[in-house]
Amino acid sequence: AKPVLEVSGLKKHFPVRKGLLRRTVGHVFAVDGVSFSIGEGETLGLVGESGCGKTTVGRAVLRLVEPTDGSIRLDGADITGLRKAELRPHRRKMQIIFQDPFSSLNPRMSAGDIVAEPLGVHRVARGKALRDEVAALFERVGLRRAQMDAYPHQFSGGQRQRIGIARALALNPKLIIGDEPVSALDVSIQAQVINLLMDLQRERRLSYLFISHNLAVVEHISHRIAVMYLGRIVEHTDKKTLFTNPLHPYTEALLSAVPVPDPAIKRKKLVVQGDVPSPVRPPPGCHFHTRCPYAVDRCRIDSPALREVVPGHHVACHLR
Numbered sequence: 150a151k152p153v154l155e156v157s158g159l160k161k162h163f164p165v166r167k168g169l170l171r172r173t174v175g176h177v178f179a180v181d182g183v184s185f186s187i188g189e190g191e192t193l194g195l196v197g198e199s200g201c202g203k204t205t206v207g208r209a210v211l212r213l214v215e216p217t218d219g220s221i222r223l224d225g226a227d228i229t230g231l232r233k234a235e236l237r238p239h240r241r242k243m244q245i246i247f248q249d250p251f252s253s254l255n256p257r258m259s260a261g262d263i264v265a266e267p268l269g270v271h272r273v274a275r276g277k278a279l280r281d282e283v284a285a286l287f288e289r290v291g292l293r294r295a296q297m298d299a300y301p302h303q304f305s306g307g308q309r310q311r312i313g314i315a316r317a318l319a320l321n322p323k324l325i326i327g328d329e330p331v332s333a334l335d336v337s338i339q340a341q342v343i344n345l346l347m348d349l350q351r352e353r354r355l356s357y358l359f360i361s362h363n364l365a366v367v368e369h370i371s372h373r374i375a376v377m378y379l380g381r382i383v384e385h386t387d388k389k390t391l392f393t394n395p396l397h398p399y400t401e402a403l404l405s406a407v408p409v410p411d412p413a414i415k416r417k418k419l420v421v422q423g424d425v426p427s428p429v430r431p432p433p434g435c436h437f438h439t440r441c442p443y444a445v446d447r448c449r450i451d452s453p454a455l456r457e458v459v460p461g462h463h464v465a466c467h468l469r
C-alpha cells in the first residue's frame with residue numbers, strides 16, 4: 150500500500166535545565182533514531198512501557214513537539230521543519246485521539262460544538278450544512294443526533310471517546326494517531342471502541358498509528374507492531390510473527406505478561422527485573438542490557454542496530 154506516513158531517523162531530545170540561569174545540564178533522549186512507515190488503510194501498533202518515547206513519537210509526527218532530527222513525510226510531502234502556516238493544509242490530514250476522554254474534551258462546550266470546531270476553524274461548513282455534517286458524524290460513531298446539545302459530563306467514558314473519534318474524523322483525515330485511546334476504558338468498552346475504529350478504517354482507508362503500553366490491546370487492531378524501549382525501536386514486524394516468534398528479549402518479556410487464549414500455544418516465559426532506566430542517562434551499549442537475562446559483554450559496549458534478520462522482521466539484538 151502507498152505509504153501515508155514515513156518517519157525516518159526521528160530524534161527528540163529534551164534539554165534538562167537547572168538553577169536560576171536554567172543552564173542545560175543534560176538531555177532526555179526521549180526518541181533516539183526511530184524509523185517506520187504506515188501504508189494506506191494500515192495500522193502500526195507502537196508499544197512499550199511508560200517513558201519509552203512512544204507518546205513523543207506521536208507528538209513529533211503531529212508536530213506538537215519539534216523533532217531534534219530526522220524527517221517526516223505525510224502523504225508524500227516532507228513536513229519536517231514546515232512553519233505553522235505552511236503546515237496547516239497538511240495538519241488537517243492527521244488527527245489525534247487522546248487517552249483520557251475525561252480531560253481531553255472541553256467541559257464548557259456541547260458535544261456538537263466539540264465535533265463542529267475543526268469544521269468551523271477550517272471553514273469547511275457552516276449553518277445548517279455544519280449541523281447536518283456533525284449529526285452524520287454523531288450517527289456514524291454510534292451516538293444519537295439528539296445528544297449533540299449535551300455536555301461531556303453527561304456522557305459515559307466510552308461515549309466520550311466516540312465524541313473524540315467523531316471530532317478526529319470531521320476533517321476526513323488520512324492518518325489518525327491514537328495515544329492510548331482505550332486505556333482509560335473498561336475492557337468491554339475497549340473492544341467496542343476498537344471495533345468502531347476498525348470499521349472506520351475499512352470504510353475510509355484510514356491509516357492508524359496506535360500507541361499503547363499494552364500488547365494485548367494493539368493485537369486486535371494492528372497489522373504490524375513496533376516495540377520501543379528507551380527511545381528506540383527494538384523489534385518491528387507483522388503482528389502474527391511478533392506474537393508467535395518474537396526475537397527480541399524485551400518483546401519476549403512483554404509477551405510473557407499477555408495471557409494466551411489458546412492453551413495449545415506455548416510461549417516462552419521471560420520475566421525481566423527492575424524498571425526502565427532513566428532516559429536522561431540511558432545505559433551504554435544495548436539500552437536493555439541492565440535487564441536482559443541473555444546479556445553478554447559486548448551488549449554493555451556496543452549498541453545493536455535494528456537489522457532485518459528475516460525478510461520483514463527487524464530486530465536490534467546482538468544475539469540475532
Ligand code: SF4
Nearest residue numbers: 435438441448466467
Ligand atoms: Fe540482551 Fe544483548 Fe540482545 Fe541487548 S543485545 S537484547 S542485552 S542479548
